[in-house]
Amino acid sequence: MSINKETLVEGALLAADLGAKVINYSWASKLPNPLEEEMCRVLEEKGVLLVCSAGNEDSDFPFYPAAYDTALSVGSTDAFDARVETLTCYGPAVDIAAPGVFLKSTWKDSDTDYISPGFGNSYATAFVSGAAALLLSEDPTLTPAELRELLISTGAPTTGFGEHPTPRLDIAAAFDKLNQLAIEAPALAQFSQSGTLLLEPELHGEPEWISVSARGRELDRASGAPWQLEIDLTQLPDGSHSLLLQAGSGGKLVSTDLPIVVDNSGSGTYPLAEDFDSGLLSFSALELRSYDAELLARLRSDTGWLPAQLADNGAGGWQFDPAAGFTGSGAARTKGLGPAGYSAWDSDLLISRRIDLTDVLAPGLRLRAHWNLEQGADLLRCLATTDNGESITLLRTVGNEPAELSGYQPDWQELDLDLTDYAGQSLQLLFLLQADAAGTGEEPAFPTGVWLDDCLLLEAGQPAGARAGAPELTAWQALGPAAGASLLELSLPSISGADRVFYDLDCLPWHDNGPADLHLQSLDVSTGCPVQLDISACGNRLALLRIRPYMGLVPGAERVIPLWLFNQTGDADGNGQVGQTDLDFIRNRAGQPAESPLYLPFADSDLDGLITEADAAAVGYFWTE
Numbered sequence: 293m294s295i296n297k298e299t300l301v302e303g304a305l306l307a308a309d310l311g312a313k314v315i316n317y318s319w320a321s322k323l324p325n326p327l328e329e330e331m332c333r334v335l336e337e338k339g340v341l342l343v344c345s346a347g348n349e350d351s352d353f354p355f356y357p358a359a360y361d362t363a364l365s366v367g368s369t370d371a372f373d374a375r376v377e378t379l380t381c382y383g384p385a386v387d388i389a390a391p392g393v394f395l396k397s398t399w400k401d402s403d404t405d406y407i408s409p410g411f412g413n414s415y416a417t418a419f420v421s422g423a424a425a426l427l428l429s430e431d432p433t434l435t436p437a438e439l440r441e442l443l444i445s446t447g448a449p450t451t452g453f454g455e456h457p458t459p460r461l462d463i464a465a466a467f468d469k470l471n472q473l474a475i476e477a478p479a480l481a482q483f484s485q486s487g488t489l490l491l492e493p494e495l496h497g498e499p500e501w502i503s504v505s506a507r508g509r510e511l512d513r514a515s516g517a518p519w520q521l522e523i524d525l526t527q528l529p530d531g532s533h534s535l536l537l538q539a540g541s542g543g544k545l546v547s548t549d550l551p552i553v554v555d556n557s558g559s560g561t562y563p564l565a566e567d568f569d570s571g572l573l574s575f576s577a578l579e580l581r582s583y584d585a586e587l588l589a590r591l592r593s594d595t596g597w598l599p600a601q602l603a604d605n606g607a608g609g610w611q612f613d614p615a616a617g618f619t620g621s622g623a624a625r626t627k628g629l630g631p632a633g634y635s636a637w638d639s640d641l642l643i644s645r646r647i648d649l650t651d652v653l654a655p656g657l658r659l660r661a662h663w664n665l666e667q668g669a670d671l672l673r674c675l676a677t678t679d680n681g682e683s684i685t686l687l688r689t690v691g692n693e694p695a696e697l698s699g700y701q702p703d704w705q706e707l708d709l710d711l712t713d714y715a716g717q718s719l720q721l722l723f724l725l726q727a728d729a730a731g732t733g734e735e736p737a738f739p740t741g742v743w744l745d746d747c748l749l750l751e752a753g754q755p756a757g758a759r760a761g762a763p764e765l766t767a768w769q770a771l772g773p774a775a776g777a778s779l780l781e782l783s784l785p786s787i788s789g790a791d792r793v794f795y796d797l798d799c800l801p802w803h804d805n806g807p808a809d810l811h812l813q814s815l816d817v818s819t820g821c822p823v824q825l826d827i828s829a830c831g832n833r834l835a836l837l838r839i840r841p842y843m844g845l846v847p848g849a850e851r852v853i854p855l856w857l858f859n860q861t862g863d864a865d866g867n868g869q870v871g872q873t874d875l876d877f878i879r880n881r882a883g884q885p886a887e888s889p890l891y892l893p894f895a896d897s898d899l900d901g902l903i904t905e906a907d908a909a910a911v912g913y914f915w916t917e
Contacts, residue, residue: 297325297327297328298327300317300319300328301327301328301331304317304331304335304342305331305334305335307340308334308335308338308340312340313339313340313341313425313428313432314340314341314343314421314424314425314428315335315340315341315342315343315421316343316417316418316421317342317343317344317345317357317363317417318344318345318413318414318417318418319345320344320345320346320347320348320355320356320357320358320413321355321356322347322353322354322355322356323356324356324359325356325357328356328357328360329356329357329360331357332357332360332361332362332363333362335362335436336362336436336437339435339436340436341364341424341436341439341440342357342362342363342364342436343363343364343366343417343420343421343424344357344358344363344364344365344366344417345358345365345366345412345413345414345416345417346358346365346366346367346380346381346385346386346413347380347381347413348379348380348381348412348413349379349380349381350377350378350379350380350381351381351382352381352382352383352384352385352454353381353383354381354383354385355381355385358385358386359385362436364387364388364420364424364439364440364443365385365386365387365388366386366387366388366389366390366413366416366417366419366420367380367381367382367386367388367389367392367413367416367453367458368380368389368390368391368392368393368411368412368413368415368416369389369390369391369392369416369450369460370391370392370393370394371391371393371394372451373448373449373450373451373460374450374451374452375389375450375451375452375453375458376392376393376411377452379392379393379411379412379413380392380413382452382453382454382456382458383453383454383456384456386453386456386458387440387444387458388420388443388444388447388458388459388460388461389416389447389450389453389458389459389460389461390415390416390417390419390420390460390461391415391416391419392411392412392413392415392416393409393411394409394410394411395408395409395410395411395415396408396409396410397410397415419461420443420461423443423461423463423466424439424443426463426467427439427442427443427466427467427470430467430470430471431470442466442469442470443461443466444459445459445469446459446462446465446466446468446469447459447460447461447462447465448460448461448462448465469496470496471496471497472496472497473496473497473498473499473539473541473544473546474495474496474497474539474546475493475494475495475496475499475502475537475538475539475546475547475548476493476494476495476496476548477491477493477494477535477537477548477549477550477582478491478492478493478494478550479582479583479584479585480550480552480582480583480584480587481583481584481586481587481681482587482680482681483553483578483583483587483641483643483677483680483681483720483722484552484553484554484555484576484643484646484680484720485525485552485553485554485555486525486554486555486556486557486558487525487526487556488522488523488524488525489522489523489525489552490520490521490522490523491504491520491521491522491523491535491537491550492518492519492520492521493519493521493537493539493548495519495539497539497541498541499519499539499540499541500515500540500541500542501513501514501515501539501540502514502519502521502537502538502539502540503521503537503538504521504523504535504536504537504538505535505536505538506523506528506533506534506535506536507528507533509527511523511524511527511535521537523535525554525556526556527800528554529554529836530554530555530556530557530645531553531554531576532551532552532553532554532576532577533551533552533553533554534549534550534551534552535549535550535551535552536549537549537550545887545888550582551578551579551582552582553576553578553643555645555646555720557645557646557648558646559646559648559650559718560645560646560647560648560649560718560719561645561646561647561648564644564645564647564657564721564747564748564749566644566746566747566748574644574645574747575642575643575644575645575721575723575747576642576643576645577640577641577642577643578640578641578642578643580639580640580641583681587681590681590682590683590684591641591681591684591724639724639725639726639727640724640725641722641723641724641725642722642723642724642744643720643721643722643723644720644721644722644747645720646718646719646720647718647719647720647721647749648718649711649714649715649716649717649718649719650716650717650718651716652715652716652751653715653751654712654715654751655711655712655714655715655749655750655751656690656708656709656710656711656712656749656750656751657687657708657709657711657721657747657748657749657750658706658707658708658709658746658747658748658749658750659706659707659709659744659745659746659747659748660704660705660706660707660744660745660746661697661701661704661705661707661742661743661744661745662701662702662703662704662705662742662743663697663698663699663700663701663741663742663743664700664701664702664734664735664738664739664740664741665697665698665699665700665727665733665734665740665741665742666698666727666728666733666734667698667699667700667733668698668699669698669727669728669733670698670725670726670727670728670733670734671696671697671698671725671726672696672697672698672723672724672725672726672742673686673694673695673696673723673724673726674686674687674695674696674707674709674721674722674723675687675721675722675723675724676711676714676719676720676721676722677719677720677722678714678717678718678719678720680720684722687709687710687711688709688710689707689708689709689710690708690709690710692710695707695709697742700734700735700738702735702738704745708750711749721747723742723744725741725742779824779825779826779827779828780797780824780825780826780827781822781823781824781825782795782822782823782824782825782837782839783819783820783821783822783823784820784821784839784841785820787817787820787821787841789841789843789848790817790821790841790842790843790848791815791817791842791843791844792813792814792815792817792821792841792842793813793814793817793821793823793839793840793841793842794811794812794813794839794840794841794842795810795811795812795813795814795823795825795837795838795839796809796810796811796837796838796839796840797809797810797811797825797827797830797835797836797837797838798835798836798837798838799830799835800835807829808829808830810825810826810827812825821841838851839851884902885902
């Protein structure tokens, strides 16, 4: 009996309408069919997993509908987990394999006849379909995409599938993963985050609670459905952060991290004066694994270069390089994942804070760079976005050339980029390194990578506003605890184009001009605008130090530095008094290790990774209850 494609498609759609959640589809053709492609789309929308035979042929030619993205394509293996070469396709279109030789099955001619031995991908496809149905019986909320990922990710290794390894179905491992407590970070849809961030992490198993923390502080917790976490990002300084997502059940605790970039500046700040001499200030390195497929697809299409096979493995490889690369000394940012520079298939991104050009008629950007890249295959592109990644455009130089770097240039080069198209707007700058592989085509005598320095906004071709170097905190470190410190001494060893500097100590809660906040001005430019901040009345709290130079009435680039203020020893609960409640606070958490949800870094005063009663004699700080 012959069955045409229309009948097959009609049958699959009818099965979905009748409530089927897994459809076994063992027909395959080398020709794509619009009707079957539409069927795949509709089934995915209805929450139905389509399991298809990959094709009974020894080739890497894709068969349809198995080759469509929403179908699960199945090949065959033998008893030794090797590809059955005479029966099974291979290549990127094959997702998973299952036993497909020497099998016994029922036969269509009677109720008692069997076929043995049976061969073919149709047998393997039935195994995978049955496994998917069993998993759904355990968790009916699984989507087709989650089922595909669960089956593929838990498969056992195979041989014979070439450059695209294909796992063999392992139903026991799939059930183990399904029932195992796990938490996975959701994908972000924008490059930088602001205001309130709502997270819906992917959960496995049955957690009793989930939480999110940053900088040692718990930001939100949920103890039941809907499993959502809401974060007030105004409580975090602008810049890079790593959110810690945790889930707990009984005595078990699992966690994952989610790197994010926070920018609560609204329309942005202006001007930008980034000399990279104290690490990350106006720029943040993005980990591309944090972002969703749609945003990465726009990054590919809008840059016009990044091929689809490049892994989205950007790991924030931009580093602070005090040696400034090949020549001389100084400070710069360099691309590198180690001494050799970038790695194969890198796609790493550096993003600026939002820059407000509302009142600027003729904006530009000047930066210095030198580089060692494979000519034409690896390059750095200078990009901009006004809508946080909804659209991305390639910048051009003042000479109207594309703003991209490739090849070998050991000496610092000054680049002037044209921003006149963004006059009156707010934008973010992006520096994207795209590499096809490392170690081929670069100058072998020098490190590989790109070095950037002195990124300065221009107005009508001239530097815009004053500039200040990194502040020098002579009394104690800018980051970390400083027990008992009551006087904060500040100076700016490197400052130019300024005749005064304003210092603002903004204590939590921020932006409310509370009694502990301090505002000082220094006019002594010749010695680096020194000031002394008396923090004795601030108590134990988190603060932001804001530094902005001025030339006349024109402001320069603001620097924001987070500070921990600990000057009341033993005040573990942060109420301004040292008493029995502080001892009780420590005792209630005595012995809590760093991996415990009750562990609080600011309660571990001696930073030994364990909260004990000894911490009550030092400095404690508590601001989550």
